[in-house]
Amino acid sequence: MSKQFIDGKFVESHSNETIEVLNPANNKPIGEVAKGNEQDVKDAVAGAVKAQKSWAAVNRVKRADIVLQLAAQLEQNKEEIARIYQQEQGKVYSAALGEVENSINYIKYMTGLAQSNKGEVLQNQVDHETIMLIKKPVGVTAGIIPWNAPIFILMRKMIPALVTGCSIIVKPSGETPLGTFKIAELLQKTDIPAGLVQIISGPGSSIGNLLAKNQQINLISITGSTGAGKSVMEAAAANVKKVNLELGGKAPAIVTNKADIDKAVKYIVMARIKNSGQVCTCPERIYVQSGVYDEFVKKVTDAMSKIVTGDPTSPDTDMGPIINKKQLDSIEQKVQDAVSAGAKVLTGGHIIESEGNFYEPTVIVNVDDNSQIMKDEIFGPVLPIAKFDTIDEAIDKANDSPYGLSSYVYTDDLKESMEFSNRLNIGEVYVNCEAEEAITGYHAGWRQSGLGGADGQHGFEEYLNTTVSYLRYE
Structure with missing residues (x-):
């Protein structure tokens, strides 16, 4: 496929180049997409600008009803989308299907916010004058989608944009574009006006940069590496564009002497192997208090050694492949460097010899x-474990990072739970559970993990600007 999705239709790209899409489980080609160019972006922006003007004038409740039609399309096609997702990304089927189902719930939730979205009426110190805060759509937006959760994160950017009255230009990852273009087919079966969603495939270094610096795009949202986020932010700065950045993480998991160790092992392993460890919220460094250290290490090693890794289409598989050879080699290098410096591998520690990236x-x-x-994000199924003695020490270690997206705490002591919740300078604290950002919550990182956030009322409002109107009636 060498086509782009422009103004509600699949049209030939202005570029003759393509990007080959590989199945990470066997590194065999499963398709190709256009390697877009500047003219593709110009066409997409022109269509998005035109479509957004009329869409913003539609009553927000009516807009929501129209967008909700996409949920029904996803429901009817969820098995096919999950299979595409498995092939291009490598998730096990239950996880792939679960992401599509979560996307359906996301559409339902975000469209429901259309009726609760409200401005404010304020008193003023001036007589006979009232202040109104009016919420308005940002306008034309762009979303850069990662490869590790391409369907859900597409919805995370696209649905609040559409419901608030914006249009959006989407750049899928070159690793996982096929599912995104399948969503484009489903958009054609709804009453969502043509042009509100444009999809341009191509490298982030070119297409992403063009979107970030385009003067007619008012907000750009990226989920990706911290390096990619910095590049987008730098390009957007020329026009003082609003940016929404969900970037890297190095989530600490803290297990105290007062933890339920079996529960801690269960949830840490569950979170670590999710998507083969390729999730920015996965536990990336484990701190265990000295009193339970030996017990935890023994049990977590036993649990990790029993994980079945292999073909994601097999019902017996717990964990599928790494996305590509480059990432696989990066994981291997980090583990081997640690071993060379004196660390000890208790289970695993090697690339699995096969056609795929395991x-x-x-x-x-x-x-x-x-x-x-x-210190650095591993983005793979590796649990490095260190020991601590005091709660203060654990908090200092956890906060000692340029990242601040997610964290985990395991303790049955309420005082300790509150201490960690209040003193961890991190966007999310998961106490006695695994990471599963709630649609009603707010997913946002500190420091180099990002700016702004997603989900819930606060994420919805990322796509709104505020006008303050002063009404004098004397």
Whole structure:
């Protein structure tokens, strides 16, 4: 496929180049998409500008009713979307299907916010004058979608944009564009006006940069690496464009002496192997208090050693492949560097020899707090474990990172739970559970993990600007 989705139709790209899409489970080609160029972007922006003007004038409740039609299309086609998703991304089927179903729920929730969206009426110190805060759509937006959750994150950007009265230009990842173009087919079966959603495939270094610096795009949202986010922010700065950044993470998981160890092991393993560890909220560094350290290490090693890794289409598989060879080699390098510095692998620790990109579920101990494996994002199924003695020490270690997206705490002590919740300088604190951002919550990171956020009322309002109107009636 060398076509782009422009103004509600699949049209030939102005570029003759294509991007080959590989199945990470066997590295065999499963399709291709256009490697778009500047003219593709110009066409998409022109269509998005035109469509947004009339869409913004539609009553917001009517807009929501129209957007809700996409949920029905996803419901009818969810198995097919999940299968496409499995092929291009490598998730096990239950996870792939679960993401599509979560996307359906996301549409239902966000369209429901249309009726609760409200401005404010304020008193003024001036006599006979009232202040009104009016919420208005940002306008034309752009969304850069990652490869690790391409369907749900597409909805996370597209649905609030549409419901608030914006249009959106989507750039899918070159690793996982096929599911996004399938969604384009489903959009054609709804009453969502042509042009409100444009989809342009191509490299982030070119297409992403063109979107970020385009003067007619008023907001750009990216989910990706911190490096990619910085590039987008720099390009957007030329026009003082609003940016929404969900970037890298290095989530600490803290297990105290007062934790239910079996519960901690269960949830940490569950979170770590999710999408083969390729989720920015996954636990990336484990701190265990000295009183339960030996018990935890023994049990978590046993649990990780039993994870079945392999073909994501097999019902017996717990964990599928790594997205590509580059990422696979990055995981291997971090583990081997840690071992060279004195760390010890208790289970796993190697690439699995096969046609695909598979890495063994790994537990590694005796790691130095300042080592690369404890500082840099691994993005793979590796648990590096360190010991701590006091709660203050654990909090200091957890906060000592340029990232601040997610964290985990395991303790049955309410005081400790509150202490961590209040003192961890991190966007999300998961206490005695695994990471599963709630649609009604707010997913946002601190420091180099991002700006702005998604989900819930606060995420919805990312796509709104405020006009303050002063009404004098004397």
